Amino acid sequence: MDPFVVVGGDAAGLSAASKCRRESDREVIVFERGQWISYAHCGTPYFVKGSVDRLTDLLSLSPAAAEERGIDLRRGHEVVSVDAEDRTVTVRTDDERFEQPYAELLVATGASAVTGPFDRGLDGVFSLHGLDDAAAIDAYLAAPEEYDPDRLGDGPVDRDRVDHNAALEPPDRAVIVGGGYVGVEMAEALTARGVDVHLYQRSAHLLVPFGTAVGEGVESELRDRGVTVHTDTEVDAVVGDGRVEAVRVDGDERPVDMALVGVGVEPNTALLDGTGVDRGPSGAIRTDEYGRTNLPAVYAAGDVATARHAVTGAETWVPLGLTANRAGRAVGSTVAGDPTPVGGVAGTAVVKAFDLECGRVGLVDTEAAAAAGFDPVSETITAGSRSGYYPGSEDTTVTLVADRTTGRTLGGAIVGRDRAAVRIDTLATAIGGGLTVAELERLDLAYAPPFSPVWDPILVAAKVVNGRLSE
């Protein structure tokens, strides 16, 4: 039998490979274009900030450990084409080019940062997608005489790029383009590194998928921490000769010596161009409940693939870490002979903005909920995180969205300073279980003065929304 071939050695790919090896004696080959495997994307802002000591602390599985699992790991191997008829892939390395037959193929090529018009090769302009970007930014932020290469750890980092950036004078003022996760997390990281940060967001609020209440809270927190936030403002271009000198905004040139572009990601689907593969939202590879594409024996998982939305049932594209790990693992089981659904995604996400914790799940935007065929009712409440008399209680703001017709919980968001993020899991579980808001209101949630008031903020929101539903 031909092997199970995986393209991409990160979350989805290695989860699939590991699971398949654990549950079968199939031959599993993983082709990874680069040198890094299995690293924590989400940790890179905290490496730049300095909370994580070494770049290699972000690796979750070493090549040696992957090989101990019986995975045939081939780094520096780029899969350049797929022949779905013949069930072969063409692989290119620095030295050779060869065909590899497969019994099943998993495309787990991930996503890349969108750089748009900003990718002009100027020094000081970065996006943050992967460990080499993180290492380069970290080096750029350090004064040449103070840069400590021990921060890199012992990994296959792009040393030329690091050395180049380490030799440059560190920036005084940075522009962040985009107020999504990366923008907000990097505002914290760059501030911690002593840079004067200006964040530009095209829309009216930061963290759009989290809704207005969270966006406003985060904007206020960022300002309090010294970040200059420009909403409703678009950055048109980066300006400079060799190194970035300014950004162009509304026809003005505003001087900066660093620009971080965080305007989103796009799925890496080029490998399947010309194969007739079906695509879904954002051009991601369309997959069914088992992660199968329309091509025979070709699966896709992780940031490159679509998924089923747990609330709408519709095809969606949500490139997030747990989704990638879980879908990869499910495909690994399926290939090993135990068909396993990849599961829906509820778009659960949490993000830290300095001391503020933010979470969201499901449908937060009522227009999106109406477009999906619901009759949404949305309420936003603020309640304490602990009993009012107990030290450390913090305002916790919850937005809760439900369907007027069925009473079903559709989505919600939360923001606060005290254990707010983890509370979104209550809503994620309610949505995963298909609970109505009336059922949510009756949940027996935990109460003790140090951790929660008698009525948890989620229950308070459920009470208010439920009251609206019975109007």
Place this chain on the structure above:
Amino acid sequence: MDPFVVVGGDAAGLSAASKCRRESDREVIVFERGQWISYAHCGTPYFVKGSVDRLTDLLSLSPAAAEERGIDLRRGHEVVSVDAEDRTVTVRTDDERFEQPYAELLVATGASAVTGPFDRGLDGVFSLHGLDDAAAIDAYLAAPEEYDPDRLGDGPVDRDRVDHNAALEPPDRAVIVGGGYVGVEMAEALTARGVDVHLYQRSAHLLVPFGTAVGEGVESELRDRGVTVHTDTEVDAVVGDGRVEAVRVDGDERPVDMALVGVGVEPNTALLDGTGVDRGPSGAIRTDEYGRTNLPAVYAAGDVATARHAVTGAETWVPLGLTANRAGRAVGSTVAGDPTPVGGVAGTAVVKAFDLECGRVGLVDTEAAAAAGFDPVSETITAGSRSGYYPGSEDTTVTLVADRTTGRTLGGAIVGRDRAAVRIDTLATAIGGGLTVAELERLDLAYAPPFSPVWDPILVAAKVVNGRLSE
């Protein structure tokens, strides 16, 4: 129409009265035997510890605020008997005795601390159930010359009892009898007040309803913080003449100058003796899904009443704060004309033991689960609370119990130092929604390095239990 009469002015009683007034123009009378109303039982250990500045900070509704809601509040009024045929109660005050007719009656008389053989009237022997106990303990712990009566705030405290205790020399060594919530919380409080604490627990582990893993974790934490823990050891008596001098254990007398008895609570049902009311577990008043007793127009709610267990469907008695508030509120709605179920209880509970956070929900004990007709599978795992590379990740231990036959999630417990308690709400929601462990494992829970690893500890436990179920 005769009024809605409520006996008891705490969580259940005032929730019912407030809700009924808000939703109708019914006349509502609340008879409260004592002087305090609507106070936070669960906050009293933190008042003793010193984390809460004033006793009156624990009040959630003042008498004036209750009256503003249109509630006819009568403190110092003890209801001494009920005539369910005539629909009248007999009320006694210091000055008079009268009959009060009612259209509906709510018995919300709460529970009292069990004192067993320890209630000999000795100075230095306390239980902790209510604000006067908390004030007396606080006064006893202070040196006479250092006691600050401003700590009492402006409330109807039993000043004679406070003065008596404030005049006594403070204790050096305290015994806590019982390793439940009160015992564990008071071990922390008394240690913070500089007392040498010895905690005696009759059974093999502390916090029995939380299971072995939590119990062992808490025992270790208490020892690390200087508490001497004696498990499998029973205190037979308190010894002394006027003031406690020792406790008797295994025939020995061990010298102490304070004893705190926390061996449980019992429902205050005496008011209904002789009425033919049905009773359930622990002698609590049996109620149906609307909080109705078998007596016509007589409801019971809160710590005095039984409830339906969300997992077993069986009648149970779980005296906890949210249950009381919610059941009272539901009865208030029902009496106001909107029949509202009181909801099930899952026995969700959280407790703080110094820096350790503990939670439990549903059926944790496999013997209890088997007795309820399930085929329980239980696993205990330990996982990080954050991504391993992110500062502050702490071991989080989860016990998860499921039914082998149906896959249903039956219960669980959690212990850890970083946001562990709030995570029990994920399980409480899963149990409230009737999710199987397979569904639990597929939940889209939140992931970001500062708050959770890719696989939340709850998901890790679900994976392991689910693996066992498919064996």
